[in-house]
Amino acid sequence: MSTAHIELTDVMEHDDHGHHEQSFISKYIFSTDHKTIAKQFLISGIVWALIGGILSFIFRLQLGFPNMDMAWLRPFLGEWINIDAATGIGKLDTEFYLALVTMHGTIMVFFVLTAGLSGTFSNFLIPLQIGARDMASGFMNMLSYWFFFTSSVIMFSSMFISTGPASGGWVIYPPLSALPQAISGSGLGMTLWLVAMALFIVSTLLGGINYIATVINMRTDGMSFSKLPLTIWAFFLTAILGLLSFPVLLSAALLLILDRSFGTSFYLSEIYIGGEALPNMGGSPVLFQHLFWFLGHPEVYIVLLPSLGITSEIISTNSRKPIFGYRAMIGSMLGIAFLSFIVWAHHMFVSGMNPFVGSIFVLLTLIIAVPSAIKAFNYITTLWKGNIVFTPAMLFSIGLVSFFIAGGITGIFLGNAALDIQLHDTYFVVAHFHLVMGSAAFFGMVAGVYHWFPKMFGRMMDRKLGYIHFWVSFIGIYSVFFPMHYIGIAGFPRRYYSFTNFDAFSTFADLNAFITISAGVTFLAQLVFVFNFFYSIYKGKKATPNPWKSNTLEWTTPINPGHGNWPGAIPKVYRWPYDYSKPGAKDDFIPQTVPYSETPESNLPHEQELAEKEKKGDTGIKVE
Amino acid sequence: MVSNVQIAGAPKKQLSINPKKFILWLFMVSIVMVFASLTSGFVVRQAEGNWLNYNLPVELLVSTIILVLSSVSVQWAVRAAKNKELNQTRLGLIITLVLGTVFLISQIWVWSILVENQVYFVGNPGGSFLYVLMGVHGFHLISGLIYLLIMLVRAYRVDKASKIQFQLGQSATYWHFLDGLWVYLYVFLLIYH
Numbered sequence: 001m002s003t004a005h006i007e008l009t010d011v012m013e014h015d016d017h018g019h020h021e022q023s024f025i026s027k028y029i030f031s032t033d034h035k036t037i038a039k040q041f042l043i044s045g046i047v048w049a050l051i052g053g054i055l056s057f058i059f060r061l062q063l064g065f066p067n068m069d070m071a072w073l074r075p076f077l078g079e080w081i082n083i084d085a086a087t088g089i090g091k092l093d094t095e096f097y098l099a100l101v102t103m104h105g106t107i108m109v110f111f112v113l114t115a116g117l118s119g120t121f122s123n124f125l126i127p128l129q130i131g132a133r134d135m136a137s138g139f140m141n142m143l144s145y146w147f148f149f150t151s152s153v154i155m156f157s158s159m160f161i162s163t164g165p166a167s168g169g170w171v172i173y174p175p176l177s178a179l180p181q182a183i184s185g186s187g188l189g190m191t192l193w194l195v196a197m198a199l200f201i202v203s204t205l206l207g208g209i210n211y212i213a214t215v216i217n218m219r220t221d222g223m224s225f226s227k228l229p230l231t232i233w234a235f236f237l238t239a240i241l242g243l244l245s246f247p248v249l250l251s252a253a254l255l256l257i258l259d260r261s262f263g264t265s266f267y268l269s270e271i272y273i274g275g276e277a278l279p280n281m282g283g284s285p286v287l288f289q290h291l292f293w294f295l296g297h298p299e300v301y302i303v304l305l306p307s308l309g310i311t312s313e314i315i316s317t318n319s320r321k322p323i324f325g326y327r328a329m330i331g332s333m334l335g336i337a338f339l340s341f342i343v344w345a346h347h348m349f350v351s352g353m354n355p356f357v358g359s360i361f362v363l364l365t366l367i368i369a370v371p372s373a374i375k376a377f378n379y380i381t382t383l384w385k386g387n388i389v390f391t392p393a394m395l396f397s398i399g400l401v402s403f404f405i406a407g408g409i410t411g412i413f414l415g416n417a418a419l420d421i422q423l424h425d426t427y428f429v430v431a432h433f434h435l436v437m438g439s440a441a442f443f444g445m446v447a448g449v450y451h452w453f454p455k456m457f458g459r460m461m462d463r464k465l466g467y468i469h470f471w472v473s474f475i476g477i478y479s480v481f482f483p484m485h486y487i488g489i490a491g492f493p494r495r496y497y498s499f500t501n502f503d504a505f506s507t508f509a510d511l512n513a514f515i516t517i518s519a520g521v522t523f524l525a526q527l528v529f530v531f532n533f534f535y536s537i538y539k540g541k542k543a544t545p546n547p548w549k550s551n552t553l554e555w556t557t558p559i560n561p562g563h564g565n566w567p568g569a570i571p572k573v574y575r576w577p578y579d580y581s582k583p584g585a586k587d588d589f590i591p592q593t594v595p596y597s598e599t600p601e602s603n604l605p606h607e608q609e610l611a612e613k614e615k616k617g618d619t620g621i622k623v624e
Numbered sequence: 625m626v627s628n629v630q631i632a633g634a635p636k637k638q639l640s641i642n643p644k645k646f647i648l649w650l651f652m653v654s655i656v657m658v659f660a661s662l663t664s665g666f667v668v669r670q671a672e673g674n675w676l677n678y679n680l681p682v683e684l685l686v687s688t689i690i691l692v693l694s695s696v697s698v699q700w701a702v703r704a705a706k707n708k709e710l711n712q713t714r715l716g717l718i719i720t721l722v723l724g725t726v727f728l729i730s731q732i733w734v735w736s737i738l739v740e741n742q743v744y745f746v747g748n749p750g751g752s753f754l755y756v757l758m759g760v761h762g763f764h765l766i767s768g769l770i771y772l773l774i775m776l777v778r779a780y781r782v783d784k785a786s787k788i789q790f791q792l793g794q795s796a797t798y799w800h801f802l803d804g805l806w807v808y809l810y811v812f813l814l815i816y817h
Contacts, residue, residue, distance in 0.1 A: 136643035209650040217643045222635025243650060247657035251665070258756065263746040266669075266753075282674050282748045287665055294661065572635040 022563075030146075032138030033563050037145050038124035039456060042449070044152060045116020046530065049442075051156075052107035053523050059100045062092045064516025066498045080164070097497045098167040099185050103159060105170030106193070108438065110200055111155070113303040115148050117445045118204075118242070121306055122211045122235040124452065128554035129229050131220025131571060133564045136213040140206050147203035151196045158192035166193035169495065171296065174267035174288050178259050181273050190260070194253050201246045201253075208246075211239035220553070222573035227592065229552050229577045230323060233330050234309020237337045238302050244341070245298040252291035259283070286351055293344035300437050301340045305333060307444020308375060308404075311397040313577075314451050315379055317550045318394035319386030320588050322578035325378045332371035332378075339368050349417045350424045358417045365415035369408070376405050387581070387588070391548065392466025396447035399474045400440045406478075407436025410485065425495070428488025431481045439477045446473075446529065453533075454547050458560040459540030465532040469525050476522030483511045551577045551591045574614070575607075648794055652801050655764060659805060662760065663812055666753045670816060676750030680817045681737045687730035688810050694723035695803040698772070698796045705785040705792050713785050713792070717776040720799065724769050731762055754817070757809055761802070768802045771795045 031037060058077075061068060071090030074081045080096040083089070123141065127134055135141045158165040167185025168177035172193070180187035215236045219228075228236075255266040259280070267288045268280035316323040323329060345353060345361040379401045388394065410432040413419050423429060446469075453461045487508055492499065499505040499512075546555040556571050571593045579590040585602035596603050596611035603611055669675070701716025735755065738744075743751040775795050778788050 136647060140647070205651075205654050209647055209654070212650055213643045213646040217640035217646055219638040219640070220635075221637050223638060224636070243654055244657055247654045248661040251658050251661040254760070255665070255756070258752070264749070264752045265747070266665075266749050282676075282750075284669055284672055284749075287669050290668065291661055291665060574635055 030142055032134070032142045034123045034127050034135050034138070034141060035456070035561065035565075037141050038120050040145050041115060041119030041123060041148070042456075044149065045112050045120060045445075046533070048107050048111040048116060048152065050526070050530070052104050052112060053526060055100045055104040055107070057519060057523055058092070059097055059104070060516040060519045062097060062497065063499075064513040066500050079162075092497075094497045095167055095184055096164055098169075098183065098495065099159075099164045099189070101495055102167050102169050102172075102185070103155075103165050106155070106166070106197075109170060109299065109303065110197070111152060113438070113441045113445070114204065114242075114299070115200070117303065117306050117441060118211075118235065118238055119145070119148065119207060120445075121231070121310060121448050121452075122207070122239065124456065125231055125554065126211055126214050126235055127218070128455070128557065128561070128565060129232050129552050130215060130218065130223055131553050131566075131573065132214060132218040133566075133570070135210045136218060137210055140210050144203045144206035144210065147199050147206065151199035151203060154192055154199065155196040158189050158196070161188055161192070163187045163189055165189040171292060172256070173292075174256060174259065174285050175271055178256060178268055179271070179273070179278075194257055194260075197253060198250065201250045204242050204246050208239035208242040211235055212243065215239075220570045220573055226327075227573055227576045229309075230312035230326070230329055230333075231306075231309040233333060234305045234312070237333050238305045241298045241302050241305070241337055241340060245295040245302070248291055249295035252288060252295070255291075256288065286348070286353070289348050289351055290344070293347045294341070296347060297344040298340045300433075301336055303441045304404075304437050304444075305336070307400060307441045307448075308333070310444045310448040310451070311379065311400050313550075313552070314393050314397040314447055315382050315401075316578050316580065317451075317548050318389040318391055318397075319383050320389070320580045321382055321386040322580055323378065324381040324384075325374070326576065326578060328374055329378055332374040335371035336368060339364065339371070343368065346415055346417075346420070349420045355417070362415060362417050366412065368415075369412055372404075372408050376401060376408070389548075391450065392461070392463060392470055393447045393451035393548075395467070395470040395474075396443045396450065399470065400443040400447065402474075403435045403440040403443060403477070407432055407434070407440060407481075411436060423488060425493055426488040427484040427492045427494055430494050431484035431488060434481050434484075435477075439481070443473075449533070451548065452554075453536065453540075454543030454559075455554055455557075455561075457537050457540070458543050459536050460543050460547065461536040461540060462532050465528055469529045469532065472525035472528075473522055476518050476525060479518035480515050480522060483515055487511060549587075549589045551579060551589050553592060556591065556593055644790075645794065645797075648797060652798070655801075655805070658760065659757070659809065662753070662757060663809070666757070666812075667816060669749055669753070674748070676743065676748035678738075678741060678743045678751070678817065680813055681734055681741070683730065683734050683737055684810065684813075687727050687734060688806065690723055690730060691727045691803050691806050694720045694727065695800050697723060698799045702792055702796045705789050708785050710779065710782075710785040713788075714776065714779045717772055717779060721769060721772055721776065724765065724772070724799075728762055728765060728769075731758055734758070754813065757813070761806055761809060764805075765802050768795075768799050771798060 027033075028036065031040075058073070061070070069089045070081050070092055071083060071088070073092075074083070074090060077092075077096070080093045081090040082093055084091065123135070126132070155165075163180075163184045165185055166172065166177065166189045167183050168190065172190070176182050177186050177190055180190075215228075215232060255264075258264045259266050259268055263279070265280035265283040267285050268278065268283040269285075271278045271280065312323055312329060343361060343365045345357065346365045349358050349361075383398070410428065414423055414429060414432055450461055450466055453459070490505070490508060492505060492508070499508075543559055545559055548555075553571060553573070557565050558567065573592045574595045575590065575592055577592050579585070579602075581588045582590060582602045585599060590599060590602070595614050596607045597614045600608070600611065697716050697719040701713045701720065704710075704712035704716055735758070738751070738754070743754065745752055745755040772795055775788060775792055778791070779785075782788055
């Protein structure tokens with residue numbers, strides 16, 4: 001017998017004794033309980049999101065107000081603000097500007113929307129929604145968090161070294177990222193970046209392997225794949241994407257480390273610095289781009305899919321209607337997951353790739369519009385004629401659908417190689433991915449926090465503050481990213497420090513200032529959320545067992561579930577999770593644990609047959 | 625030992641295998657992706673030209689055979705554990721550990737022969753890739769050796785082979801995988817060197 005079973009018996013016995021004493025360290029720090037680990041990921045993610053947000057606001061100040069005196073930032077940024085000796089005006093260091101952009105991207109994509117999102121909700125919801133006591137391996141789960149934490153510490157410390165953090169963009173293309181002579185951030189900062197990311201990949205793999213093993217092997221009785229909530233489907237597919245793509249980033253990073261520190265030439269060739277040739281010959285920088293984007297594109301869906309799953313659950317619950325096209329939703333997620341591996345070269349249309357290969361990638365890329373549109377239509381048709389309950393979580397989910405559509409449409413533009421030659425690396429791209437992946441995934445994450453906060457902390461978050469948070473964020477995000485499309489079409493390249501030297505761009509100065517102000521307001525709204533979050537943990541209204549009248553298993557646990565989740569036996573599952581407003585039913589929701597034999601009034605003909613079978617079958621629990 | 629609650633009835637028990645076993649398989653999938661990306665990088669880069677061509681040293685075949693033999697010995701240890709022959713299990717593990725270590729040493733020996741043939745780690749990527757493939761595989765092999773070493777220590781601490789049978793099976797699966805991985809790399813290098 002495996003050790004897993006021993007643990008399970010252990011857990012149940014402890015629960016029978018009522019309360020199980022744990023030391024502070026094993027309960028809150030090196031915990032192997034999936035719920036505690038989820039909270040650790042969530043709070044780390046929130047801290048990272050604030051850091052990433054502040055970084056972006058600093059470079060937005062530079063872009064919106066290029067003539068601004070930034071001397072007041074000197075207490076925080078020190079030498080990164082250059083004071084002009086004659087005028088006393090402080091300017092942001094140009095290389096530090098690139099460092100800010102790089103760290104903002106890295107933090108948001110990996111530390112917030114990968115670890116913060118998957119780490120929180122996969123950990124929290126997978127065991128609770130499939131009916132398991134914990135993850136397949138609680139120890140690996142704990143390791144996953146602490147690898148992430150170590151990685152975070154290293155990444156954070158890289159921001160405080162004299163040569164600055166990595167500055168070659170979050171995509172770290174060599175040769176820029178390989179040569180310290182190219183930019184000072186490619187020295188120690190880049191080394192720390194690579195070390196941190198290697199640890200991060202280990203963390204993601206440990207977590208992802210656990211999620212997959214748990215979903216496949218630890219579902220409760222009756223919880224077949226066709227009865228799984230869409231959240232679990234989304235987390236499951238996300239974990240598979242991560243398992244297949246993150247190792248590739250690890251090899252790309254390994255070769256880059258060898259190039260940087262051991263003198264090999266995987267990515268470097270025929271480079272002259274100050275008229276002197278480097279010894280490296282025969283490398284191929286495009287090879288790095290291929291390896292990077294083989295991770296990089298699935299990564300987009302690693303970021304987005306969990307949010308889409310969370311949204312499916314929240315929209316269905318709060319529309320009081322079954323999700324429209326449950327199987328189509330699963331099919332489209334499978335389609336997106338599969339396609340995400342064969343479209344990576346659409347990031348490389350201008351890399352000198354063979355144009356014929358490019359045209360194949362155009363075709364494959366545009367096919368993604370089909371499953372994406374299926375999802376968008378299914379969200380809208382679920383909302384259609386529903387008894388919509390506008391909880392903050394619901395508003396954020398609807399906001400996600402809006403961003404997903406608005407940002408997805410520009411994806412069709414960018415997926416075409418011919419158009420991409422014009423739009424590549426402009427603010428049009430920045431607007432596209434910030435809407436479709438950044439903001440949409442972020443809204444999904446926030447929606448999840450509002451929705452599952454009662455289960456996490458046993459209290460409710462404040463509704464009114466939630467509404468303020470939503471409306472300011474929603475309008476603010478559109479105000480930030482919508483104008484960027486115009487700026488991008490006008491030709492503004494991304495990652496430029498300043499545009500004041502180009503006459504053609506001066507007409508857009510006001511628009512850039514407007515974007516910066518909107519970004520500031522949006523950021524302030526997030527502080528409302530942070531306040532609401534921490535305040536509600538201690539002072540929020542006490543939650544009821546099932547505050548949203550939801551069907552899924554997590555609401556059958558006690559309000560504050562202990563170690564092992566259910567005090568008695570694990571509930572069994574009889575039906576799919578979306579029986580909302582079923583005609584004939586007493587309530588407008590029927591939890592998954594209710595057998596068909598108890599609901600003869602609402603059963604469909606084929607469900608009535610199932611009910612007969614249930615009656616014949618022994619449904620009791622045998623204790624041996 | 626066995627979970628004391630058994631649930632029977634209409635909701636069907638879901639098909640599942642031991643999660644720990646499954647975790648090992650998923651772990652191996654992630655290693656496969658590392659080598660899939662490295663070898664496809666190899667092929668893509670080679671297609672671009674400016675590639676160092678060299679002959680694979682014959683000695684590489686020797687180390688391959690050694691590693692394949694170690695797979696046989698670890699399987700023998702597993703079988704011995706099933707037949708409750710604890711001493712044979714210990715012996716099998718020792719043989720596997722020795723063969724694994726010999727393999728690693730012979731890989732380093734191959735490196736010295738490569739250097740004699742003027743195929744260097746630093747230089748044309750054609751050579752560098754060979755060292756990286758062998759090195760990354762060797763790194764994983766060390767992890768496999770540590771796993772087997774732990775099993776050997778345990779085999780001396782227990783009185784019955786059945787107590788370590790599950791873990792022994794896991795370590796053997798991993799070892800077979802590392803062996804198969806090397807055979808793949810060897811055949812790959814034979815074709816593409």
